Amino acid sequence: MGSKKSSDENEVKTKKPVYPGNSIMVRPNGPLICKGDTEITLLNAAGEVVLKDKEFALCRCGMSKSKPFCDGSHKNREEDIAQAFIDEREEDIHSLDGELTIMVKENAMYSFKGPVTIFSRDGLSKTTRTKGALCRCGHSDKKPFCDVQHKKCGFIG
Numbered sequence: 021m022g023s024k025k026s027s028d029e030n031e032v033k034t035k036k037p038v039y040p041g042n043s044i045m046v047r048p049n050g051p052l053i054c055k056g057d058t059e060i061t062l063l064n065a066a067g068e069v070v071l072k073d074k075e076f077a078l079c080r081c082g083m084s085k086s087k088p089f090c091d092g093s094h095k096n097r098e099e100d101i102a103q104a105f106i107d108e109r110e111e112d113i114h115s116l117d118g119e120l121t122i123m124v125k126e127n128a129m130y131s132f133k134g135p136v137t138i139f140s141r142d143g144l145s146k147t148t149r150t151k152g153a154l155c156r157c158g159h160s161d162k163k164p165f166c167d168v169q170h171k172k173c174g175f176i177g
């Protein structure tokens with residue numbers, strides 16, 4: 021499985037912020053752009069390595085036919101997927117050095133471990149974490165974080 025990247029032609033182009041170490045950028049109506057100074061490990065639900073790469077785009081609308089990767093299907097979604105967020109669980113991280121591992125949970129979220137800066141494409145929302153769960157069904161009310169809506173909507177993926 022290779023890395024997939026997406027472009028969103030409807031996105032307003034602004035200078036995006038850049039953070040050292042691992043980062044996950046939340047694109048408006050688009051995917052999660054995962055980037056690392058070193059390779060980020062992506063695991064399937066069985067704990068097997070799917071990909072190790074310094075950059076890849078993960079689906080967060082739930083519609084990709086190439087899950088967990090973005091294939092541009094978000095462009096067909098009717099509702100907007102906002103990039104803005106507030107993180108009630110922000111952690112005070114002293115060092116952003118360290119490996120980031122993201123696990124794709126079956127019919128559920130992305131679970132991640134390791135220091136990471138999560139931010140919106142416009143730079144107005146930002147948090148730092150060492151663990152957490154990100155929505156990939158497209159239905160969370162707390163996007164980009166999972167709020168367990170995947171159970172209610174019967175997400176398969």
Ligand code: FES
Nearest residue numbers: 155156157166169
């Ligand atoms: S994966 Fe969307 S709410 Fe959990």
